[in-house]
Amino acid sequence: MKTMKIGNICAEAGEKSSGYVKVKGTDIELPVTVICGEKEGKTVFISGGVHNAEYVGIQTAIEIADEILPSKLTGNLIILHLMNRTGFEHRTMSLVYEDGKNLNREFPGSDQGTVADKICHTVVTEFQKNADYYIDLHCGDGYEELIPYVYCVGAAAPEVVHKARQMAELVNVPYLVQSPCVSGGSYNYAGSCGIPSILIERGCMGRWSKEEVELGKQDVRNVLRYLGVLEGNVSQRTYNPVDVGNVIYKNAEHSGCWYPTKKVGYTFKNGEVLGEVKDYFGNVLETCVAEMNGILLYQVGSLCIIKGGPMVAYGENPNEK
Ligand SMILES: [Zn+2]
Structure with missing residues (x-):
């Protein structure tokens, strides 16, 4: 029988387990849910709150973790509800509270640096290491207005870019941007390591609504269905994103x-x-x-x-x- 283990959180086949994973070398504990499908398959990493005032992404991660059942999965989900927890609790918007760094400029990080470097390092070594695919849930920051759109990795092996594009094309937003970056961002770095990765931008200005979270969950479910990890068919969408x-x-x-x-x-x-x-x-x-x-x-x-x-x-x- 297969066991999923992230930090101290373990789930056997058919189980869901939630708890806190420590950022190595700090006292910070990040909220995580691991869902181990009844049937074996690929593992998808989903993260929210790389930027801590991007509330639509955070609430989408929280609700997806609560709602998806192990019985519906062929494969596994690792959900990091909130990556920049101390920033969230001090309302610092983009920045890590302890060092003022923007997490999404610091990947892959290091176990020797400041708190932001250590968070990145933990995300890479505990979460990305176990992932076959990655969905990073963002939003306009507390001071940013945006139109919903999706990024996919562009600076990666051709088959990784191809798969990431197919994932991005299922997101129900009007526009798609293929990113040329290989590091800095969490999903960029994952892409450069061979993990097809996308970043969804939905919502902005430090606000969130049930409607936006519903759309965010539909996006995640559709990508998971396309990947064969979640049962069911990809649902109808308003948009097919264009480059x-x-x-x-x-x-x-x-x-x-x-x-x-x-x-x-x-x-x-x-x-x-x-x-x-x-x-x-x-x-x-x-x-x-x-x-x-x-x-x-x-x-x-x-x-x-x-x-x-x-x-x-x-x-x-x-x-x-
Ligand atoms: Zn962001």
Whole structure:
């Protein structure tokens, strides 16, 4: 009989087991559920709360862990409900409370570094190590507006990219971005290690709703059904995501107040103004100008904008081709 073991959490075939897994070298305990299917098969890792104010992803992970039964699985699920727990409990948005690092820039981490490095290292060595596939549940951060979309790994072996794309195409969102990164992000690093991985962006601005969580759970269930891990057929979707290429991530050059001129999901022409950063007297410090015709994927939605932090992200409008 097969046993799944993550930290001190064990599940035999046909069992679900929940508890806390310690981040090695710290006192931090992360909430985890392991579901071991009645029938043997592939193992899917699902994580929420890499960014701790991305509540739709966290609540989706919590409900998926509660609702999916071992009797419906051919294979196993490892669900990490909340990766940045101390950040969540101090409401730090993107950052790890103890060291101010953004977890999704630190993978694969190290057992020798600060808390963020150790969390990444534990996720890689305890969770990703046991996974055949990976779904990372994100959202716009507490200060970010976004239109729902999905990332898949792009810098990985061709068969890994191919499988990740097929997973991403089942997510019920209008747009898909194939990422060129190999490290930094949890799912990027997993992809570079041969694990087909996707990242779902749904919800934003430190809010969550039952409707968004229902859509998030449908996405997860459909990907699991496609992979043959969850019984049942892939359900009908509103969207078949289309590729947004050449994504530009623009950071702010000044701290101050941010005045966007567009809404997420809107399209614009090369040279149009996307927003301005002003000082606290209303003087313009910088103007964000579109460098190509594009579609806005996300932007800062708070008045506050921070030097070196995100401002806008946009890519080529696939409907223009
Ligand atoms: Zn995120």
